[in-house]
Amino acid sequence: MSQIVLELKNAAIYQRESLILSEVDVRVYKGDFVYLIGKTGTGKSSFMKTLYGDLPLTEGEGHIVDYNLRMLKEKDIPFLRRKLGVVFQDFKLLMDRNIKDNLLFVLRATGWTDKSKMDSKIDEVLDKVGMKTKGFKYPYQLSGGEQQRVAIARALLNNPELILADEPTGNLDPQTSVEVMEVLQEISKNGNTILMATHDYALLLKYPSKTLKCDGQRVFEVVQKTV
Numbered sequence: 001m002s003q004i005v006l007e008l009k010n011a012a013i014y015q016r017e018s019l020i021l022s023e024v025d026v027r028v029y030k031g032d033f034v035y036l037i038g039k040t041g042t043g044k045s046s047f048m049k050t051l052y053g054d055l056p057l058t059e060g061e062g063h064i065v066d067y068n069l070r071m072l073k074e075k076d077i078p079f080l081r082r083k084l085g086v087v088f089q090d091f092k093l094l095m096d097r098n099i100k101d102n103l104l105f106v107l108r109a110t111g112w113t114d115k116s117k118m119d120s121k122i123d124e125v126l127d128k129v130g131m132k133t134k135g136f137k138y139p140y141q142l143s144g145g146e147q148q149r150v151a152i153a154r155a156l157l158n159n160p161e162l163i164l165a166d167e168p169t170g171n172l173d174p175q176t177s178v179e180v181m182e183v184l185q186e187i188s189k190n191g192n193t194i195l196m197a198t199h200d201y202a203l204l205l206k207y208p209s210k211t212l213k214c215d216g217q218r219v220f221e222v223v224q225k226t227v
């Protein structure tokens, strides 16, 4: 039996006092690539935020990597996020420094000190996303697709047990979306576990995989044909 990296049981997701999703039962196994789809406003981002500790889980059970979401304390959140790689729609790169320094910043903030180990880790993750030669560039010198590749490289720095990608292609044109998706597929093939929220149905058709859908305050698995 494969290892479970995420499990929610009868969970409810709230934004303050508004119920967004209820009776959520979800399991993600090591090595899975899982989509989370749903129309705008159905709760995909709220779901993802609950997983990385941005919204508290107050009802039901939730375990992600080694953490119990019901018991999560403020001080645990940075440690949880080290075990997760989070990728956002808007990249969230630091604009005042080049790509290598963006990655160095994360490594230092997560306790790395050895300069040569940091350099080789940075080379390794940039290589994985096809950006090894562009480490000296500033984010504004890169296209949206390249910036998202760097954001994916950043998510890989601490060998995450689960990558959470919230609309990673949301700001990209269709061709660039496919290129970024190829990177995610490659990372997935190398054994990484990925949960990706998206409303891009073309990507689902091109790269079919297990799919969860938010609809009517519920999350359920859908069979690809009926998506």
Ligand SMILES: Nc1ncnc2c1ncn2[C@@H]1O[C@H](COP(=O)(O)OP(=O)(O)OP(=O)(O)O)[C@@H](O)[C@H]1O
Binding pocket: 015, 016, 018, 020, 038, 039, 040, 041, 042, 043, 044, 045, 046, 047, 199, 214
């Ligand atoms: N900070 C907030 N405070 C209160 N309600 C919020 C907040 N953020 C989102 N909501 C509400 O929660 C519901 C779900 O929003 P959410 O952003 O999770 O949906 P989504 O499926 O990710 O949508 P999109 O595809 O547009 O990003 C919406 O009704 C939204 O209005």
